[in-house]
Amino acid sequence: MFGFLKKWLGGASGPASLSPQDAQALATSGAVILDVRSAAERRAAFIPGSTHIPLDELQTKLAQLPRQKTIICQCASGRRSALATRLLSAAGLDARNLRGGIAAWQGAGLPTKSK
Numbered sequence: 581m582f583g584f585l586k587k588w589l590g591g592a593s594g595p596a597s598l599s600p601q602d603a604q605a606l607a608t609s610g611a612v613i614l615d616v617r618s619a620a621e622r623r624a625a626f627i628p629g630s631t632h633i634p635l636d637e638l639q640t641k642l643a644q645l646p647r648q649k650t651i652i653c654q655c656a657s658g659r660r661s662a663l664a665t666r667l668l669s670a671a672g673l674d675a676r677n678l679r680g681g682i683a684a685w686q687g688a689g690l691p692t693k694s695k
Contacts, residue, residue, distance in 0.1 A: 595665035597679040600688040603652045606676070611650040613678070616664045621656060625692040627685060635660045642671055654678040654685070 598606065607613050613630040615622055622632055633641050635655070645651055651673055653661035658681045668675035678685065686692055 595662050595669060595675070595677045597658070597662075597665075597677040598652060599679055600685045600690055603654075603676070603678045603685070604690055606650060606652060611652050611676075612646060613652045613654055614645070614661075614664065615654050615682075616660050617655050617682075623695045625682060625686070625694050627654065627682065628691055628693050630654065635664055638664055638667060642668075642673075645673060647673060650674045650676060652676050652678055655681045657681040657683055 603611075603613065607629070613627050615626055615630045615632045616635040616638060617632075618634055619632075626632070631645075633644065645668070651668055653664040653668065653675055655661040655664070655678075658677060658679055661681060662677045665675045665677040680687070682692065
């Protein structure tokens with residue numbers, strides 16, 4: 581059973597991840613930032629231009645994501661977005677995880693907005 585979980589969760593290495601600076605550069609080049617947090621979390625702060633699909637809705641909304649672009653998954657700390665990255669990768673999408681989530685993004689001094 582643990583072998584199955586390790587395989588599904590991506591093993592010890594985990595999903596491909598990016599620093600906030602690398603994620604911003606990739607987004608500037610056309611990648612999509614996907615916020616997988618709850619609506620309440622997003623109201624507090626979000627990355628400008630990001631797309632919002634909560635993690636619990638992601639499986640049913642995969643068709644809304646562009647297949648031809650890199651998708652950078654983002655949450656509060658990087659844990660939920662790591663799960664989203666694995667899910668998208670398993671669906672054949674080019675997905676990366678924003679290491680440290682929006683907390684790392686803000687810590688790097690990168691812009692956010694609130695609603």
